Amino acid sequence: MASATLYSVSYDLSHLLLGGIASVFPDPLRAWISNGNVITGLAVLIFAALLLAASMLNTILLIWWERKLLGRFMDRRGAMHVGYAGLLQNFADGFKLFRKTTVQPREADALGFFTGPTAYMVTSMILFGVLPISSGWNSGALPLSLLLALAIFSFAPLFIFVSAWSSNNKYSLMGGMRSAAQMIAYEVPLLLAVVAVVIVAGSFDLTTIVYEQQNYWFWGPLFVALVVFVAGMLAEMERIPFDLPEAEAELVEGWNTEYGGMLFAFFMLADYLRSLIGSILVVLLFLGGWTMPSWVPSAATSFPLAGIFWFMLKTYLVFAVFVWIRAALPRVRTDQLLRVGWNRMIPLSLLAVFLAAALVTVKCVPVFGCLPSPGI
Amino acid sequence: MSDVTATEKPDENPILWVARPMATAARQFAKSLFRPSTIVYPYERLEDPKFRDRLDVASGKPFGVGQVWDNYRGVHALNIATCISCNLCAFSCPDVCIDMVTTAGSDPKHPKKCPQIDYGKCSYCGFCSDACPEGCLTMTTRYELSVSKRSDMIYPPERLFEVFRSKLPMNPIRLARPENEDAILLDPPLCIGCNACARDCPTQCITMLDVPKPEAKPGEKLPKRIWKEPVVNDSDCVRCGTCISVCPKECLFWGTRK
Numbered sequence: 001m002a003s004a005t006l007y008s009v010s011y012d013l014s015h016l017l018l019g020g021i022a023s024v025f026p027d028p029l030r031a032w033i034s035n036g037n038v039i040t041g042l043a044v045l046i047f048a049a050l051l052l053a054a055s056m057l058n059t060i061l062l063i064w065w066e067r068k069l070l071g072r073f074m075d076r077r078g079a080m081h082v083g084y085a086g087l088l089q090n091f092a093d094g095f096k097l098f099r100k101t102t103v104q105p106r107e108a109d110a111l112g113f114f115t116g117p118t119a120y121m122v123t124s125m126i127l128f129g130v131l132p133i134s135s136g137w138n139s140g141a142l143p144l145s146l147l148l149a150l151a152i153f154s155f156a157p158l159f160i161f162v163s164a165w166s167s168n169n170k171y172s173l174m175g176g177m178r179s180a181a182q183m184i185a186y187e188v189p190l191l192l193a194v195v196a197v198v199i200v201a202g203s204f205d206l207t208t209i210v211y212e213q214q215n216y217w218f219w220g221p222l223f224v225a226l227v228v229f230v231a232g233m234l235a236e237m238e239r240i241p242f243d244l245p246e247a248e249a250e251l252v253e254g255w256n257t258e259y260g261g262m263l264f265a266f267f268m269l270a271d272y273l274r275s276l277i278g279s280i281l282v283v284l285l286f287l288g289g290w291t292m293p294s295w296v297p298s299a300a301t302s303f304p305l306a307g308i309f310w311f312m313l314k315t316y317l318v319f320a321v322f323v324w325i326r327a328a329l330p331r332v333r334t335d336q337l338l339r340v341g342w343n344r345m346i347p348l349s350l351l352a353v354f355l356a357a358a359l360v361t362v363k364c365v366p367v368f369g370c371l372p373s374p375g376i
Numbered sequence: 377m378s379d380v381t382a383t384e385k386p387d388e389n390p391i392l393w394v395a396r397p398m399a400t401a402a403r404q405f406a407k408s409l410f411r412p413s414t415i416v417y418p419y420e421r422l423e424d425p426k427f428r429d430r431l432d433v434a435s436g437k438p439f440g441v442g443q444v445w446d447n448y449r450g451v452h453a454l455n456i457a458t459c460i461s462c463n464l465c466a467f468s469c470p471d472v473c474i475d476m477v478t479t480a481g482s483d484p485k486h487p488k489k490c491p492q493i494d495y496g497k498c499s500y501c502g503f504c505s506d507a508c509p510e511g512c513l514t515m516t517t518r519y520e521l522s523v524s525k526r527s528d529m530i531y532p533p534e535r536l537f538e539v540f541r542s543k544l545p546m547n548p549i550r551l552a553r554p555e556n557e558d559a560i561l562l563d564p565p566l567c568i569g570c571n572a573c574a575r576d577c578p579t580q581c582i583t584m585l586d587v588p589k590p591e592a593k594p595g596e597k598l599p600k601r602i603w604k605e606p607v608v609n610d611s612d613c614v615r616c617g618t619c620i621s622v623c624p625k626e627c628l629f630w631g632t633r634k
Contacts, residue, residue, distance in 0.1 A: 075407070325398070
């Protein structure tokens with residue numbers, strides 16, 4: 001079934017499940033259970049459960065991937081004992097955090113203290129649901145999915161600041177303020193870099209942007225935009241070298257100093273989920289998404305779930321670059337961070353927009369080829 | 377220019393600030409991709425043949441299984457037979473982890489005391505092994521000490537003797553002794569000749585010799601004492617200080633013999 005999508009699979013599953021259950025019961029109940037609305041409702045739930053499972057599984061695998069890579073960068077092996085090559089180590093860590101008590105500081109504001117991490121986690125999960133992973137793994141036709149994704153992405157400093165403020169701890173507060181300052185400084189160049197992609201692709205729909213890259217991936221002609229986007233993403237994800245909000249050496253643990261147990265696990269998971277989403281966005285915008293160049297043999301691109309396979313491979317490789325940066329570079333100072341953000345990144349992103357406009361005007365570039373004709 | 381920017385090197389290309397560490401990290405990654413430095417300990421051991429090159433680098437000669445470097449300071453080995461119960465190991469221990477306890481099977485009238493080591497406190501400094509005058513307390517190269525109970529970390533003398541009998545490679549830690557060591561000196565007017573020092577000396581190097589009983593002058597009362605005085609054989613003495621601590625009149629002291 002070539003046209004199977006995530007929703008059709010969950011609808012079939014729901015239909016099969018409810019049909020099986022309904023056949024056991026007598027008639028009025030059977031008719032109620034196998035009603036179309038009930039099947040659709042369960043299909044939506046299964047759809048959401050699949051998205052949740054995929055996001056959590058990938059997040060935990062991403063933590064494993066980072067630990068293993070970082071180990072090799074530091075001449076060691078990373079997690080080794082639990083599961084094959086430590087694959088289950090993070091599940092064990094998560095289980096441990098799940099069992100721990102959540103300690104609330106006496107002077108903390110309970111409302112913000114508990115809703116902050118939850119909202120941070122939930123928005124990151126919504127973000128994962130918006131992004132298309134392959135032609136089948138696609139949450140419906142959202143003509144402005146890129147804009148929606150970036151809008152949800154920039155909720156984060158608000159929730160970080162809320163939880164930092166509610167913790168009633170000076171280190172948390174400093175971390176939260178740094179986080180807000182940093183994210184505002186890098187939001188502008190990030191969005192301008194995205195504008196460059198949107199100008200070339202002519203759409204805010206991530207699926208269309210991927211299909212616009214059929215002749216060449218955008219990373220070549222839009223290299224400046226890629227650099228700005230990756231730097232901005234590093235700051236948005238709060239990863240080294242831009243992890244000032246949780247600079248351990250000066251701020252204990254930054255804005256999540258007061259959190260423990262499951263709430264800390266929420267922050268941790270959401271951080272890596274956002275890293276995953278950052279990598280996915282780089283792949284979608286610059287590396288052709290789930291498509292492969294035409295010179296790749298069709299056997300390598302036509303096996304079942306090939307799109308998801310290539311997409312996740314690209315995503316994990318992009319994340320490997322983020323880990324490489326983390327292994328190599330030291331943390332920058334606040335003033336350096338803000339100076340780079342406002343003084344370097346914004347001119348660079350404006351240059352990227354200019355280059356994108358030039359690309360659209362000339363249509364064809366020497367090495368890469370021409371833009372596809374509109375209407376694909 | 378503000379103070380903040382003055383510390384940066386303006387002559388260097390900022391691209392290099394990023395490119396150089398990235399290249400270093402990539403080189404390290406390529407180097408450790410197939411064999412990182414880590415030895416995955418419970419599954420691999422330093423003395424495994426495949427790590428022979430690392431051992432050879434450290435010592436210049438190959439080692440057998442169960443053996444690390446010659447001068448490794450691991451579990452102690454105690455030869456109970458040659459221990460003289462001089463207490464020097466316990467005195468020298470900076471962590472106070474050595475207790476002198478009665479060994480099993482010794483004469484209850486004259487119990488033989490030997491060191492018992494609490495490895496929960498031991499810092500493996502080797503001072504005890506250095507202080508041991510008879511060379512009966514040495515350190516071996518055994519490094520595996522994990523136990524499941526805290527009380528199992530305390531090694532009584534019998535267990536240390538087992539380590540000795542297992543014939544592990546020893547690491548005799550003996551620093552050079554100074555030429556002119558302090559000796560046990562006597563303040564004769566205070567001595568009462570009680571024999572306590574000679575009785576408790578672990579090396580039997582104290583002999584009680586007769587001293588002439590002076591003639592009592594008229595009106596003077598002689599002290600009530602035994603007319604003997606200890607004489608220490610310096611070549612046999614191990615400088616443990618037991619005689620000083622048992623002397624009831626505090627008439628023995630450390631000093632340099634003229």
